[in-house]
Amino acid sequence: MLIYQQVANITCSDTDKDQETEVLVFARVKKSGPYQYVQVVHNERIEGRVRQRVIATLGRLDVLKETGQLEGLLESLARFSDHAAVLHALKTNQITPTSTVHLGPPLVFQKLWEQLGLPGILRQLLEGRKFEFPLERVVFITVLHRLFAPGSDRAAERWCRKYALGDIDDVDLQHFYRTMGWLGEPLPPDQQPQPTSLTPRLRKDLIEEALFQEHRDLFSNLRLVFLDTTSIYFEGDGGETIGHRGYSKDHRPDLKQMVVAMVMDDQGRPVCCELLPGNTADIKTLIPVVDRLRERFGIRDVCVVADRGMISKQTMSQLSQRKVRYILGARLRNVKEIRETVLSRGGRYHEVHGPRSKSKDPSPLKVKQVLIDERRYIVCHNEEQARKDRADRDAILDKLRAQLKQGSKSLVGNKGYHKYLSSPAGGAFEVDEVKVKQDVRFDGKWVLQTDTDLPAEEVAMRYKDLLMVENIFRTMKSILDTRPIYHKCDDTIRGHVFCSFLALVLQWELQSRMRSRGWNTVWQRLRDDLDEFQELTLPLGEKTFAIRTPPVGDAGRAIQAVGVALGPSVRLI
16 A cells, blocks of 8 residues: 555654654665665764664565565564554554545645735734634635635535645635625725726735735736736626626627736736626726726836737827837737738848747747837747648638538638638629638738837747736636636625635746746646645544655645645654
8 A cells, every 4th residue: 555655664653642753763675786675774963964874684675575574574563653553554454544634735725825925914904804703714715625626615615624724613605705705895985096997996906915015026026017808707697787798708698797807927927807897898908907007016117918809099099198018919900001011011030039949949930020100010920830820721721612512602601711702793602812812921920019119029029928828827717717606796706706816826826836946747737636645534442543645746846845844644643
């Protein structure tokens, strides 16, 4: 059994009820030639360094196993060690666990929770406000639930009983609802800024701002920020005011929704989220969010990087008035100036080699600058993407021509087909070769518009970072599965979404610390490994022991990354 194999070598250790005793004598396997030998070793401290001294060599490992001497030795030693006794009893199926709790998730993320200063932030906000239950603990449980078993707050109340979260017997479902309402509660009128199209200033805003101030040196003062939006749909009415029908990125136009705008720094770290009515178009999001960002975090010198869905002439004019620099994706096909002038303008492309690209990349990103009056465009081109675009178009055209031979007219409703079709008056549909030729001009290209004085190569890399951030956002959203929401009150809806935001913060912090040690990990694998790190309760005679399974895979790395000190593998309870 894995548990036994992991800790059987500490058979000479013991633990007092009240105090851990350092393991000084233990068994090890020493290889000599083709054989392995079992040795009893004593730790000695010599000149400030711990060295191992062999007390006795018990014999060859293979011989000890074949003759049964190893089992006999362990059984004999068990008489002198509770640890060895419970391990031996477990291995020989003499006892079975009476309960099991998941240890890894609360162990790692509680440490991160404390390191980020969240308990202190919440305690400060709770001054003068009395709750008959541990609100800070409920927030943490909800956030942890978002990370490991996304679902409703009702599910979180049941889920937490399986995890090592301390004494939570007095916490029930109503406390989760009240906590969500408190987090999403508007601040008093005297703490509200000038009215905007966004939601009122909320208590969760204070937590975001306190987090930012606690770790301001890590956030690079938000000189460069990335903005992305998503929609979250409701199964019910969507609160009193926040739920509206609008463009659904979840492809659920039949349901009311809200819009969540996420702000991240240049490392992809979540900074804050703004919660908007569901009928708020992306193009109307950028300016109010920027205004709130500068007001809330006290920043002035900032460059905003955003996608083409948020760009308009009015948007850029308003950013310029506010002296906010921007790097914005432009609509390649829909803007006449870009389609007919920018893409037709000559000029030499320059290769871009960012920190994550290779100098010998067979298909590097290429950029060139185009100036039209006072407007600055950066044309980007990638040959690999161009090849993909050509292959996709060829596949579409092959299917289209095949259907045209069958005389099918139903394909006109297919947008993928429609842009390549023409219909002469009174005639049948046919492939428009002029449209096909025009489409070739866009292969592998995208255009940025900026008012910064950054080199074209730097502008392109900053926008490429946005694509990375958007991918992170999508991945996080799918992992946390915030949708759908069943709450019926605006305050609880906002609190529910904010807990998902805090989960993103914790996830990012953990993976960032692991990356800094050279450990790149996939979140799903990391989550599963942490969930497998458990503690079993075992009765032995008149005593009860807790035995911890060994952390495997990414769980061990995560524990190291946050600086958790593990106690003894077996303890008396």
